[in-house]
Amino acid sequence: MLRDAILGWFGGQSSSGAAAASVGFQGAALGWEPLAGRRxxxxxxxxxxxxxxxxxxxxxSSGLQGYAIAAALVVLGARVTLVSGPVSLADPAGVNVVRVETGLEMERAVRAALPVDIAVCAAAVADWRVDGISGRKLKKRADMAPPVLTLVPNPDILAILSAPGPERPTLVVGFAAETDDVEVNAVAKRTRKGCDWIVANDVSAGTNVMGGPDNRAVLITEDGIERWPLLPKADLARRLAQRIAARFEAPVMASGGERV
Amino acid sequence: MLRDAILGWFGGQSSSGAAAASVGFQGAALGWEPLAGRRxxxxxxxxxxxxxxxxxxxxxSSGLQGYAIAAALVVLGARVTLVSGPVSLADPAGVNVVRVETGLEMERAVRAALPVDIAVCAAAVADWRVDGISGRKLKKRADMAPPVLTLVPNPDILAILSAPGPERPTLVVGFAAETDDVEVNAVAKRTRKGCDWIVANDVSAGTNVMGGPDNRAVLITEDGIERWPLLPKADLARRLAQRIAARFEAPVMASGGERV
Known part of the structure; x- marks a missing residue:
């Protein structure tokens, strides 16, 4: 098969998912797109x-990590819909971008994008929204106490996508931004949400992950915990896209669309 | 005087502040900077x-209007410090930019920038901040009610700058973003805060002023109410800078620094 030839060319082994995926990414430059045909x-x-x-x-959240993942999946051949909250980033090339403001709008846009093979939930959806939004600007008055904001839970988009059913994506990847006990909390989150993988990172003060250029992630899969080094967000995105491609292990030729 | 010569050249009349200021702005291209020497x-x-x-x-708030005003004041010769909340805008050329996050930080940066001749408060400082900031990320728990956010008033930077005292700027200009009864609320705000002018605009849904490219303002001065047309924010900024220059009415030559 051409795939094996390319793996051999790059010194990869088809038995190693990570190696295959790594080659897959480099192979994209040769027209080999392991996620071609995948949504x-x-x-x-x-x-x-x-x-x-x-x-x-x-x-x-700056959106940088999610935008980079969308771009990396496109490079590997996937057809990508990016549902984006309010950020100041340009649309990545070749990506269908749907812009939303609120968690409820994001839920609607996500449901409209189904079915897909792969879902990567990198958005930092607000856990809560404000109960009783005022249609008028709240006025500050010296003779009145400040308002109290009562919150209600937002839809849990990761849990919605992870729930069993005919539209469940084959692979659902969640993100966990933690300030304490990153791995313990992320492992618990994977079980609680029912997703397949969790990319966990430490966003505590001083790490400069939120809005910063770099990210240090722990990937939690069904097979265990992988601790990744500090990487530029674009490199982390490529690494994740390669892992996703390896998971699918069914490369499709970009040119012609025939399965190898 | 050269100023009168330039006014005559452009058909302006020195008795008309607005005309003088309009000429002043055009005159800047000729090296005539009516706010030279002003901070x-x-x-x-x-x-x-x-x-x-x-x-x-x-x-x-996108920051567009305030950034445009800072740039317009520089063009007229002022030395400008711009205290900016978190926005995704580049520093305007020739402006000393101080970036802050919170209302308390903005208050400190504003006090540090004094004394000045002119203060234009275009920031949308949060009226309230959250009482009891959590050092750890609040966790969503199915068995716990959502948090309730108790708010406390932030410092009122416009009122602080407007208060009588040795460091009070000669001209303090506030902004009022209103969704109802724009002029009535803005006139009341001018009196309540003690500032000299208020630039009021309607930010109700559909006007697209917040974050949008255009702005329709009402300028409230000691002399009355001026209703301005819908203008690109850069044009509104130039118009305001011209009005400010007219108010100072003491043009200074940029080249050589001699008063005309």
Whole structure:
């Protein structure tokens, strides 16, 4: 098979998923696209949950990691829909980008993108939204106490995608941004959500991951824990896309679309 | 005087502040800088008030209007410090930019920039910050009610700058983003804060002012109300800078620094 020839060319072994995926990425330059024919959904960025017409509850996600993953999956041949919260990033080339503001809007856009083979939930969807959004700007008055914001849970998009059913993607990858006990919390999150993999990272003060250029991840799969080094977000994205391609292990030729 | 010569050249009349300022701006291209020797402070953008290490309370200010005002004041010869909340805009040329996140940080940076002749408070400082910021990421737990956010008032930077005292700028300009009764609320705000002018605009849904390219303002001065047309934010900034220059009415030659 051509795939084996390329693996041999790059010194890879088809028995090693990671090696195959690594070669797969390099092979893309030769027109070998291991995810050709696969559909992928990536979520990225924060959500903004309105308090009133001008105020919102948000989070510090820049969207960089999710955008890089969408781009890396396209390079490996996948057809990618990126559902993005409010970020100041340009659309990645070749990606179908759907822009949303709130968690409820992101849920609707994600459901509309199904079915897909691969779902990567890199967005930092607000866990809560504000109960009782004011249609008018809340006024500050010296004679009135500040408002109290009552929160209600947002839809859990990772859990929705992970739930068994005819539209469940073959591979659901979640992200976990933690400030304490990163691995323990991430392993628990994988079980709780029912997703296949979790990419966990430490976003505590000083790590500069939220909004920063680099990321240090721990990948938690059905097979165990892989501790990855500190990497530029684009490199981490490529590594994850390669792991995803290896998981599918059914490379499709880009040119002609025949399975090898 | 050269100023009168330039006014005459452009058909302006020195008795008309607006005409003089308009000429002043055009005159800048000729090296005539009516705000040369003046120091200006501009605040811009939103503030982000942390809830925990990843979440914050924010508002939809893009910073565009304040950045444009800082740039327009520089063109007219002012030395400008721009205290900016978190925005994705490049530093305007020739402006000293101080970047902050929270309302408390903005207050400190503003105080550090004094004394100035002109202060333009275009930032949308959060009226409230969260009481009791969590040092750890708040966890969502199925068995726990969502958190309730208790808010406390942030420092009122416009009122601080407007208060009488040796460091009060000669001209303090506030902004009012309103969704109802724009002029009535803005006139009341001018009195309440003690500032000299208010630039008021309607940010209700559908106007697309917050984050959008255009702005329709009402300028409220000691002399009354001026209703300006819908303008690109850069044009509104130039118009405001011209009005400010007219108010100072003491043009200084840029080349050589001699007063005309």
């Amino acid at each position: 992928a959904l990536v979520t990225a960025g924060p959500t903004h949950e309105p308090v009133d017409p001008v105020r919102y509850l948000g989070n510090r | 200006a402070l501009v605040t811009a953008g939103p503030t982000h008030e942390p809830v925990d290490p990843v979440r914050y309370l924010g508002n939809r």
